[in-house]
Amino acid sequence: MKINPVIEKELRIKMRGWRSPALLAVYLAILGLVIFFGFFENIFDIGYSFRTFNPRTAYNVYNALASFQLVLLTLIVPAVTAGAISGERERQTLDLMLCTNFSPLSIIIGKIAVSIAQIMLLIVASMPILGTVFLFGGVRITDLLLLIAYYLATALMVASIGIFFSTLFKKTSVANILTYLTLMFLHFGTLVLFAFYVRVTMDPVNFTRPTFNEALAFLFANPMFGFSYLLEGPSGGGTILSLFTMVLSYGAGNAPVVPPWVANMIFDVVVAAVLIPLSARLLRRP
Amino acid sequence: MLVIENLVKKYGRFTAVDGLSLEIGPGHCYGFVGPNGAGKTTTMKIVAGLLRPTAGKVRVAGIDVVENPREAKAKIGYMPDFFGVYDNLKVSEYMEFYCGLYGVEYRKRAVITDQLLELVNLTDKKDAYVDTLSRGMKQRLCLARSLIHDPDLLILDEPASGLDPRARIDMKEILKELRNMGKTILISSHILPELSEMCTSIGIIEKGKMVITGTVAEIVRKISQKRTLKIKVLGDTEPAVRLLQEQVTVGSITVGNEHIEVEFEGDNNQMADILRSLVKGGIPVISFGEMEGSLENIFMQVTGGAAALENQSGN
Ligand SMILES: Nc1ncnc2c1ncn2[C@@H]1O[C@H](COP(=O)(O)OP(=O)(O)O)[C@@H](O)[C@H]1O
Ligand SMILES: [Mg+2]
Numbered sequence: 189m190k191i192n193p194v195i196e197k198e199l200r201i202k203m204r205g206w207r208s209p210a211l212l213a214v215y216l217a218i219l220g221l222v223i224f225f226g227f228f229e230n231i232f233d234i235g236y237s238f239r240t241f242n243p244r245t246a247y248n249v250y251n252a253l254a255s256f257q258l259v260l261l262t263l264i265v266p267a268v269t270a271g272a273i274s275g276e277r278e279r280q281t282l283d284l285m286l287c288t289n290f291s292p293l294s295i296i297i298g299k300i301a302v303s304i305a306q307i308m309l310l311i312v313a314s315m316p317i318l319g320t321v322f323l324f325g326g327v328r329i330t331d332l333l334l335l336i337a338y339y340l341a342t343a344l345m346v347a348s349i350g351i352f353f354s355t356l357f358k359k360t361s362v363a364n365i366l367t368y369l370t371l372m373f374l375h376f377g378t379l380v381l382f383a384f385y386v387r388v389t390m391d392p393v394n395f396t397r398p399t400f401n402e403a404l405a406f407l408f409a410n411p412m413f414g415f416s417y418l419l420e421g422p423s424g425g426g427t428i429l430s431l432f433t434m435v436l437s438y439g440a441g442n443a444p445v446v447p448p449w450v451a452n453m454i455f456d457v458v459v460a461a462v463l464i465p466l467s468a469r470l471l472r473r474p
Numbered sequence: 475m476l477v478i479e480n481l482v483k484k485y486g487r488f489t490a491v492d493g494l495s496l497e498i499g500p501g502h503c504y505g506f507v508g509p510n511g512a513g514k515t516t517t518m519k520i521v522a523g524l525l526r527p528t529a530g531k532v533r534v535a536g537i538d539v540v541e542n543p544r545e546a547k548a549k550i551g552y553m554p555d556f557f558g559v560y561d562n563l564k565v566s567e568y569m570e571f572y573c574g575l576y577g578v579e580y581r582k583r584a585v586i587t588d589q590l591l592e593l594v595n596l597t598d599k600k601d602a603y604v605d606t607l608s609r610g611m612k613q614r615l616c617l618a619r620s621l622i623h624d625p626d627l628l629i630l631d632e633p634a635s636g637l638d639p640r641a642r643i644d645m646k647e648i649l650k651e652l653r654n655m656g657k658t659i660l661i662s663s664h665i666l667p668e669l670s671e672m673c674t675s676i677g678i679i680e681k682g683k684m685v686i687t688g689t690v691a692e693i694v695r696k697i698s699q700k701r702t703l704k705i706k707v708l709g710d711t712e713p714a715v716r717l718l719q720e721q722v723t724v725g726s727i728t729v730g731n732e733h734i735e736v737e738f739e740g741d742n743n744q745m746a747d748i749l750r751s752l753v754k755g756g757i758p759v760i761s762f763g764e765m766e767g768s769l770e771n772i773f774m775q776v777t778g779g780a781a782a783l784e785n786q787s788g789n
Contacts, residue, residue, distance in 0.1 A: 193574025201562045280558035284619070287522045289547040290575040472543075473526050 194298030269350025270363040272299040293468035345456035348463040382406035414452030481530035492682035505669030506662040508679035522552035551620035555631040590618040610641030708758035
């Protein structure tokens with residue numbers, strides 16, 4: 189079996205020197221501080237007896253950390269992938285790769301794999317820290333695994349968008365801007381559209397609220413929506429979901445047809461399945 | 475080995491390559507000469523499978539590069555005119571990366587790397603970082619890279635440009651060795667003398683069209699032939715024509731509506747003599763010059779003087 193040479197070379201370049209270990213160390217230090225202050229506050233308020241320890245605090249710290257990592261992912265993955273192809277073009281190394289008989293699809297897949305590996309390194313390295321929170325109860329191991337799966341799917345979607353713009357446009361700066369704009373639309377544009385829909389359809393007298401399925405129709409592509417549902421379940425009440433639960437109506441028979449995080453992961457995979465072959469086609473014939 | 479038929483490449487409305495055809499037999503070395511912007515790089519990129527032609531056919535060892543790019547690329551080694559290298563990568567790792575792209579098995583990579591670095595005299599730089607190499611060394615490394623899959627056809631786009639004289643000689647020695655290995659080579663330059671010594675055939679391209687092609691000896695013969703002068707006089711052309719006919723260096727004379735076209739065989743001093751005798755003879759000459767786009771004109775650009783070429787081929 190042969191490892192994709194693009195992955196091999198990129199990892200070799202990126203892991204060389206002090207930058208990657210330094211980045212990882214800083215990242216873990218920040219996470220450690222977040223946890224420390226999360227618990228410190230708790231201990232300070234209630235006193236340092238573990239008998240009065242409130243699991244909800246551990247839960248909130250866990251949610252905050254998990255959300256922080258999602259934000260980090262959506263910031264870092266575009267920065268890595270939007271320059272993946274256009275950067276090679278600007279450095280004048282792209283033609284040297286394309287004149288070999290290595291397939292453009294494998295180049296694209298290699299670049300995406302490297303970007304996901306980079307972010308997953310940060311995430312997996314932080315799992316022991318999340319694990320300490322997990323130790324204090326409130327979080328099951330399956331929650332942790334699902335969370336990782338959700339990160340993977342989101343990273344795949346973001347990376348596909350980044351690489352697509354990187355192949356479509358000659359300049360890394362343009363690819364970067366368009367990738368971030370697309371992500372902003374997914375995160376906030378869909379929310380605005382949904383809010384608009386709510387305003388238009390809301391009955392001012394009875395104050396009817398949209399159903400979960402209506403929300404899903406607008407927000408299935410929004411990584412935050414599925415994520416908050418994944419973290420806190422339909423009843424919510426915690427940090428992020430409150431944003432959504434405020435406007436949604438609940439009751440018997442108003443469960444979503446499919447859990448939002450499942451819908452979002454399906455969306456992620458579909459985006460990747462469309463954009464990756466498309467990028468390879470673009471790369472094949474400039 | 476390489477057959478190009480009526481190749482056309484348009485960038486929007488601009489035609490960079492305009493109906494170009496050429497053929498290179500196995501083991502031959504073909505020099506592709508033309509001034510900057512003539513369309514050499516465009517043609518070579520199409521052959522290397524990096525650009526899609528607007529029209530025309532390119533076949534390498536019988537394989538169509540547009541229809542079967544992967545099979546064709548396996549036969550072609552390409553060295554671009556400008557290229558970059560990666561930071562934080564050693565020479566041996568650089569070679570192994572491209573070995574991977576060409577699908578070379580792991581256990582063979584080290585051997586191939588060593589052999590090729592030996593060929594291009596970079597063995598002692600094996601553990602150096604590629605971005606610290608000099609321009610000439612990078613050029614040689616890129617050449618080694620293009621040989622990894624033992625291609626039959628080598629496409630070298632201005633391999634000597636930007637090199638100092640010492641590095642040029644090194645490059646020339648390596649290219650000679652490649653010829654001896656039986657590789658078919660298509661090599662470009664905007665200076666003819668650089669190629670005339672090592673190539674079996676030469677093609678001169680200008681504005682996307684092949685102007686002349688043949689062996690070096692054939693081309694020298696053609697170039698020392700006729701040049702065309704364009705002369706414009708006031709009023710009656712008759713006295714001018716009579717005076718011109720007396721000149722020994724002048725061949726046939728054609729009188730057009732605006733100009734007199736004169737076939738002329740000689741150097742620039744003799745051209746000045748003609749003008750002098752016209753003026754002395756009281757002819758009101760208002761313009762006198764060599765016809766635009768004539769062979770000689772292009773040759774002046776690519777050779778820096780025909781004399782240089784004749785000296786070269788005489789060696
Ligand atoms: N991507 C491009 N878009 C538009 N014009 C181009 C492009 N690449 C090359 N050209 C034009 O095509 C012509 C031929 O260029 P090129 O093949 O690089 O010439 P050469 O290698 O002989 O110097 C030039 O006039 C150049 O400006
Ligand atoms: Mg060129």
